[in-house]
Amino acid sequence: MRVLMPHYDPKEIEAKWNKKWLDEKVFAAHDDSKKPKYYQLETFPYPSAAGLHMGHPKGYTAEDIHARYMRMRGYEVLYTMGWDAFGLPTENYAIKVGKNPKEVALANTTNFRRQVQMFGFSYDWDREVDTSSPEYYKWTQWLFIRLYKKGLAYRKDARVNWCPKDQTVLANEQVIDGKCERCGSEIEERMMEQWFLKITDYADRLLADLKGIDWPAATIKRQEDWIGKSEGASIKFQIANPKSEINPKDQTPSSDLSIEIFTTRPDTLFGATYLVLAPEHSLIGQLKEKVGNWDEVAKYVEETTHKTDRMRQETAKEKTGVELKGVMAVNPATKEEIPIWVADYVLGSYGTGAIMAVPAHDERDFEFAKKFGIPIREVVAQETGIKHDGEERRDGGCGVIFDPATQKYAVATHPDGLVRLFAGGVEDGENMKEGVLREIAEESGLYDFVSFEKVRTCFTHYHNSRKQVYRSALATCFLGILASGKQKERKLEEHEKAMELAWMTPKEILENWNTHNNEHDLDHWFIFFREAVARAIELGYDKASNADDFRAEIFSGTGVLVNSGEFSGMDSEKAKAEIVKSVGGTMRTQYKIRDWSVSRQRYWGVPIPMIHCSKCGIVPVPESDLPVLLPDLENYRPQGMPPLASSAAFINVKCPQCGGDAKRDAETLDTFVDSSWYFLRYPDPHNDAAIFDKQKVAHWMPVDLYVIGAEHTVMHLLYSRFITKFLHDEGYVQFTEPFKKLRHIGLIMGADGQKMSKSKGNVVNPDEIVAEFSADVMRMYLMFLGPFDDATPWDAKGILGVERFLKRFWNYCNGAREKAATGAPTAAEGSPAKQTLHRAIKRTGEDIEAFKFNTAISGLMIALNELEAAPEPLAPGDGASLVKLLHPLAPHMAQELWSLMGNTTYLDFEPWPEYDPKLIVQSTLRIAVQVNGKTRDTLTVAAGITEDEAKKAALGSAKVQAALGGQAPKRVIWVENKLVNIVA
């Protein structure tokens, strides 16, 4: 008898179930459900004219799998869709096709809705939101007014990023490499009065609350970097009365003028040899009368402030600046007068716009000081070697001697074949330089130098092997340039008798001492020598060595203070607070994050609900008058001024406060404001009396799982966190973090491994794939391609494997059902087929929870392969379990199979099958037998074998004996249920 199997027709099946799911509102989330809640959020799309790109269905499929799985696990799942419909691309597209943005947006969302419904995503469609609808943006405006009333929305004249093509201002985050994120035009900078949101007030909390949320570590780090917390100090430098007589007419007392700087390294204060003001610094103007070279300064300020950040960055390699001649500042630690410069390597927008420059310990200051010949004073000695208890202190120094005549360096050679620098301790009554000169003369006889100058200081820990003591020393290195080869008679101590003077190239020297430095005793010599060679090259004496191999490097780490008055000898970290205190400075925390610029001079956005009155100033629109509707405009194109300004009907209004003539704000809000709170609306999407019902939000929030593209790691997430904290402070929500768990979607690349883009011609259209295969096949293939958060290329052939699997799955399930109906025997308790099923139950559930969809699918493929090979089909109940496993991944087929089994329910509310741990345990095990870590045999043994039995069996293996070759085992290692390793 031939069984007539139902034909698998995905088009029909998918259309049928998609319609039923929608019509019967199967996935409506019930506020009053007794089940535990689970809120799943996915980035609501920006509905572009191009329709879904591959990234959308990839992320949405993962969420849908998870949502359906959670429903089967007994959760009441809130899972929704909405549209981030305001924004520039829609407006630009509308301009291009000569239509109204509203019309374009409607067509786009309609197309997006059709597409996502085609995939069968299990959304609660009654909760759909659209940021461009007045019902939604009424509350965006309300939120803005609340922020304003708390002083968190304010206007300031600011340098803004202006996109000449889009005719609008962009947030810093929307400028990529100096170009507009959207259209790629080169950004200009303009001064303009703008609305800002004071996110900086929340910087500390935005940083602190990153602890304890389940987000990818890299995303947390990027948020931390963006917030950019620095602990430091601000210190005032008094301006001294001019020393010179450049401008004798200037009688203003200058003692009350001071420059406040911010530094993270107050420990280096004694090394501050000049100050730098940013070109924007207000003090520059105040000093006009005192500055001797005002014209030059003014010209520099003019030039640099008109440079955009982009242009500053492009010329960043070369430092520029002008000294304010005739004005000096007083270093509060050394009381020394130091020059003041204006230079654009200091940013006006960070800290106080002024710095103390410490060229010895800051890369940028070093570069600048070298270029302009400003003194470099070392105040931190690098610590080298390994610290030991009971060290004795003995300071000393060493010399690197260069002979220009032979282009070689002098070192001391010893019978042990190693080389050392000439070095020694300082004796009473000597300073460091004298001591080192004396030691060199005694040890090498050399004394006739053109120059002998200090190179670098280190604080070193070492072991004196001759005296068997641990020592620490402040060690100073000098570079001596030989004038002549004249030598005095050497005066060597007993232990130095074998020492010889040798001349070598740097390469030879480094090769010789690098080999025996096991205690790190000579780390400082290594630093000294490299630095001395770099100096010799720089001074023009050493012409043979390669400047790239020996580049002068400043030390910017922490260490032991030197040349720092009473603080000398202290640990630089510990000295920070004390130095700040001693000069009357204050410890202070600084952030990189800037306030959020939200004004946009475009049409297609939320009108800013503010009124400008000539009498009352800025007055918010009364909440009862919200929403301020976006008017329909004939000409909405930007023309350098906001489009709304051209509409007299919109712009002219009576002041709500005084009743006089006033004007509405003509700008619209950045779309990131729209999307910074949409997740709070889904729990109560149709509320007309409030932004949301507190109870409903308290019930559903926070979001349990948010799946989002990795491109949103900074802006959207930071803004959403900010708004959440604000609403918390206002008493609207009781949590402070909106998203408990976050997962990122890896890109789907083109077949060529490149990002999909129209210009590369490697774009794959989801509509076409679904038409050619089916929604279920496409869902499964998107998940099967690779790990969810990895970028993986789309392989047009690979999808065939998934299609074959689903067809086989269909045939197997129907075949098994019909065979069982004929009364044929089915897989019994304990049979291999039954074991296969239970292993699959375990694996599928675990992998879905861990977002390992590729291995979940692979596991089901393995299971199907085994089931097809099994002699008997699964019994009907077990077949039902198998169908349930498929359901989250390919819901249309699973639901159809479920229905063919005679069920009338929806699988989403059927319980996920439980696996029986007893069925998963194997009765026999395969144990690896290794000899010296190489597997030589495998044994099949009964489960629960003891260590002794296993070892005995392993040693009895002929292969093992052959591999041992007669050697007696030294040791036998047993790893339970896994292997025996015989070490011979």
Added chain:
RNA sequence: GCCCGGGUGGCGAAAUGGUUAACCGCGUUGGACUCAAAAUCCAAUGGUCGCAAGGCCUUGAGGGUUCGACUCCCUCCCUGGGCACCA
């Protein structure tokens, strides 16, 4: 320059200290069915030497730790992404 990922067959990838690394799938080769093709099914498929049995080699390169390393540590190379004068 700095900070994160990543490098495994012809391809997408599994395995994150333990059963001779490569599961699952794509592709390829051979076979069955067919007049033929598609579809489907069966078998083979890391490299290398060998008629074979079998041996040797293999997770970017080199070192190290370990009884045992794709997995942990160090150095380097390549690659994707982020930040980039933030004092």
